[in-house]
Amino acid sequence: MAPRTKKLINQPATILSDMLEGFAAAYPDIVRLTDTGLIVRAQPKATGKVGLVIGNGSGHEPAMIGLVGQGLFDVNIPGEIFAAPGPGRILEGIKAADRGAGVLVCVSHHAGDLMNAEMALELCGMEGIEAVEMVVLYDDISSAPKGREAERRGTAGLFFTWKMLGAFAETDATLAQCKAMAEKIRDNTRTLSVAITPGTNPVSGAVMFQLPDDEIEVGMGVHGEIGQGRQKLVSADQTIDIMLPPVLEDLPFRAGDEVLVFLNNSGSMTQMELFILYRRVAQRLQEAGIQVYKTYIGPYATTQEMAGFALSLCRVDDELKTLWDAPAIGANVRIVQP
Amino acid sequence: MTITTQDLRGMITAISATISVNISMLNTLDSQLGDGDHGTTISAGFAAAAEQIAAADSPFDVLRLTGMTLMNRMGGSSGALFGTLFVQAAMSVKEAETVSLKQFAALWQAGGDGVMKRGKAAPGDKTMVDALSPAVTALHQAAEKGETVEQALQAAAAAAEQGAKNTAEMTARYGRAQYVGERAIGHVDAGAQSVALMFSAMYNYWKGK
Numbered sequence: 001m002a003p004r005t006k007k008l009i010n011q012p013a014t015i016l017s018d019m020l021e022g023f024a025a026a027y028p029d030i031v032r033l034t035d036t037g038l039i040v041r042a043q044p045k046a047t048g049k050v051g052l053v054i055g056n057g058s059g060h061e062p063a064m065i066g067l068v069g070q071g072l073f074d075v076n077i078p079g080e081i082f083a084a085p086g087p088g089r090i091l092e093g094i095k096a097a098d099r100g101a102g103v104l105v106c107v108s109h110h111a112g113d114l115m116n117a118e119m120a121l122e123l124c125g126m127e128g129i130e131a132v133e134m135v136v137l138y139d140d141i142s143s144a145p146k147g148r149e150a151e152r153r154g155t156a157g158l159f160f161t162w163k164m165l166g167a168f169a170e171t172d173a174t175l176a177q178c179k180a181m182a183e184k185i186r187d188n189t190r191t192l193s194v195a196i197t198p199g200t201n202p203v204s205g206a207v208m209f210q211l212p213d214d215e216i217e218v219g220m221g222v223h224g225e226i227g228q229g230r231q232k233l234v235s236a237d238q239t240i241d242i243m244l245p246p247v248l249e250d251l252p253f254r255a256g257d258e259v260l261v262f263l264n265n266s267g268s269m270t271q272m273e274l275f276i277l278y279r280r281v282a283q284r285l286q287e288a289g290i291q292v293y294k295t296y297i298g299p300y301a302t303t304q305e306m307a308g309f310a311l312s313l314c315r316v317d318d319e320l321k322t323l324w325d326a327p328a329i330g331a332n333v334r335i336v337q338p
Numbered sequence: 339m340t341i342t343t344q345d346l347r348g349m350i351t352a353i354s355a356t357i358s359v360n361i362s363m364l365n366t367l368d369s370q371l372g373d374g375d376h377g378t379t380i381s382a383g384f385a386a387a388a389e390q391i392a393a394a395d396s397p398f399d400v401l402r403l404t405g406m407t408l409m410n411r412m413g414g415s416s417g418a419l420f421g422t423l424f425v426q427a428a429m430s431v432k433e434a435e436t437v438s439l440k441q442f443a444a445l446w447q448a449g450g451d452g453v454m455k456r457g458k459a460a461p462g463d464k465t466m467v468d469a470l471s472p473a474v475t476a477l478h479q480a481a482e483k484g485e486t487v488e489q490a491l492q493a494a495a496a497a498a499e500q501g502a503k504n505t506a507e508m509t510a511r512y513g514r515a516q517y518v519g520e521r522a523i524g525h526v527d528a529g530a531q532s533v534a535l536m537f538s539a540m541y542n543y544w545k546g547k
Binding site: 118 | 365369373378406410413
């Protein structure tokens, strides 16, 4: 095993609680940490609106603690590092998010996230909580072929769903309408990721995968799941030229479409690199006749200090454009129109 | 010969002790295919479970509390699956004061069925099922032959260990490891190895009684 990477933590056993306490202390006007380790909005949304919750493994910050707030999630249930929270904790989160109009449990498609959410819904059934639905989201084109979309992993492109679903759940939309909206955004989103250097697991200190100095991995998952192919390290433009065509082809995105473009920083990419990459994305989309409505460039779901990025596109109509432009005020994600 | 509530508590405690001295081995196995923390996670889960069951006074209580603690303490796929294993095992001994060898085989069968249903995994998918399934078969066979609990656990431990070893030859169709494809071949599944350690610990508990 490789030596432990330098990290400033106290001890592995308190990573989660230390982080959550610091996070809540830093943003008291946006979030509150409950006694049971949930991150909830400092001011809950009005009664009569659908609550949005998500449980997820920690270690991917700002996902998802940084996405609790107005126009985003109501409650986040942070699990241990890279492990979804158990069903008992998800149930607590569902109860905390209930504003009388039902709760939508959002699931980023990974085995652990899905199983624990399913068990939480079974617990709801046993407790007589009926107004709760689950929606499973996925976007990563490298994890299953076209035609088997439901087997794909949830990765960076889910950001589009959280942002626009979050805005939608601030309206008087019903639980069923919220679920349908999440599916609509999902079904218009496609993502492909690339890793150039690995991250380390902060608990074990182990490097999460091995990648030679002159190679990249296309299709890398957010936990170091190995993707579809190793390739030689090439320039930023050439990397986009490898990644964009399969993303466009998969939906497919066509001339005349309007899209949101998201470049997710996997951890230790620089903004400099991301802007260099986006330059090429913009050129190629223009050539393809695809119009960029808005962009988001920065970290959402990270994997510690992994270097790499995800390229994610979402096709939007007028309804989605309005939802994208609505205010989102999370501790680490703030979208307000100039 | 029957297995008492005290025996079941002793077995959970023994599992916790055995897993705790194998943390780095399990982490290393997991780092080949997953995120390298399975040993740390499952050890924390069983340590918490061993504390929780101190006052459990029926086989059902010991197994159910173990399962619920694993689910909520571990989280992730492994918490869901190891938790389901014990919760479903508990459901099959709801009224029992003690557990016969036949019931012991049946409870692991019920637990294993629960795991396969929850995880949509079958034998050969390179998961904990590949160690669990042969162990259950060994327990059933021992019960049919009228063997002692010690003989049954010895056979189950050996079968689980062999089952875990066999996962090295499999490609994964489940969980994070599925994305590794052919590159998974040659690596033992960490969940399967944990199941092998569980049965080995239960055998050693019984042998040392």
